Amino acid sequence: MQSSGAGNCINMLGMVNECRVPLLALVTMRGHWGEFNPWQVPMSQATVPSLEAIGVVVHKVDRAAEVGDIVAAAARLAFNTCRMVAVLISQRIVGAKEFK
Amino acid sequence: MAARKKPTLDRRRVVAEILKQRGDALVVVGLGAPTWDTAAAGDSPLNFYTWGGMGGAAMIGLGLALAQPKRRVLIITGDGELLMGLGSLATIAVQRPRNLALIVMDNERYGETGMQDTHTRFGVDLAGMAKAASFRASGTVYSAAQLKNWIPRLHRQAGPVFCDIKVAIQPAPMVLPARDGPTLRNRFREALLGAGEAYR
Numbered sequence: 001m002q003s004s005g006a007g008n009c010i011n012m013l014g015m016v017n018e019c020r021v022p023l024l025a026l027v028t029m030r031g032h033w034g035e036f037n038p039w040q041v042p043m044s045q046a047t048v049p050s051l052e053a054i055g056v057v058v059h060k061v062d063r064a065a066e067v068g069d070i071v072a073a074a075a076r077l078a079f080n081t082c083r084m085v086a087v088l089i090s091q092r093i094v095g096a097k098e099f100k
Numbered sequence: 101m102a103a104r105k106k107p108t109l110d111r112r113r114v115v116a117e118i119l120k121q122r123g124d125a126l127v128v129v130g131l132g133a134p135t136w137d138t139a140a141a142g143d144s145p146l147n148f149y150t151w152g153g154m155g156g157a158a159m160i161g162l163g164l165a166l167a168q169p170k171r172r173v174l175i176i177t178g179d180g181e182l183l184m185g186l187g188s189l190a191t192i193a194v195q196r197p198r199n200l201a202l203i204v205m206d207n208e209r210y211g212e213t214g215m216q217d218t219h220t221r222f223g224v225d226l227a228g229m230a231k232a233a234s235f236r237a238s239g240t241v242y243s244a245a246q247l248k249n250w251i252p253r254l255h256r257q258a259g260p261v262f263c264d265i266k267v268a269i270q271p272a273p274m275v276l277p278a279r280d281g282p283t284l285r286n287r288f289r290e291a292l293l294g295a296g297e298a299y300r
Contacts, residue, residue, distance in 0.1 A: 004152065004154065038151070038281065039131075039152030039153070039279070039281065100274060
């Protein structure tokens with residue numbers, strides 16, 4: 001999902017947390033690296049604190065070469081320990097959305 | 101679910117035709133292509149473009165319609181945006197604003213994230229949902245002739261009115277209106293309420 005969508009999930013993640021359901025979320029970030037749309041910035045700023053507040057372990061990845069390792073590690077953590085783990089993939093990797 | 105036909109209407113022309121007759125209507129616009137379409141039809145301070153808050157356009161429009169019962173309120177949004185806030189249909193139907201029309205530019209795709217299919221592509225019938233929620237009028241438009249028939253209803257029929265307009269997937273060039281939130285809010289309030297009231 002996109003970071004803006006992560007904000008829509010918070011309450012439901014409470015259920016996932018309570019039931020210790022393993023969950024791996026791959027989140028592509030909007031609202032920071034080279035962003036054009038100001039409406040994306042607040043949820044971008046809130047993504048890490050709100051995910052952590054509801055109990056998600058957050059891994060951030062800023063370099064394409066590290067995506068594979070970090071996603072694999074996050075998957076192991078999620079499924080071996082029955083935790084919610086999110087990998088936030090930087091907008092630097094996926095590229096800022098073009099508005100033209 | 102409804103039988104599916106291939107959408108062929110040109111979204112830019114549809115929005116331009118609708119807004120040609122807007123008068124002093126207040127227009128709330130869902131994020132993405134409906135925003136570019138509405139800006140392309142001619143900017144107005146009475147357009148409130150949402151550049152985020154996906155799923156919220158219909159409820160912003162409802163609040164506005166209840167606060168401004170003498171003004172027509174048009175919500176122009178996309179199928180993906182409405183699908184993210186389907187409960188809005190029930191809330192609007194219960195409030196029954198006579199001055200509200202909810203218009204969906206339905207290309208059956210999530211256009212801004214790479215044209216993934218939305219549920220309407222598989223036959224989910226948004227107009228049927230609005231009708232079941234008890235909107236006063238609801239329909240799906242596939243042709244220019246149907247659109248011509250619907251345009252006066254969008255502007256004048258007692259609401260809540262719902263119209264799902266099936267539009268082709270051909271992309272149109274981005275036409276970007278102002279995007280700074282306070283700018284959009286302030287110019288909208290000033291155009292609606294006057295400078296004296298808008299900034300109190």
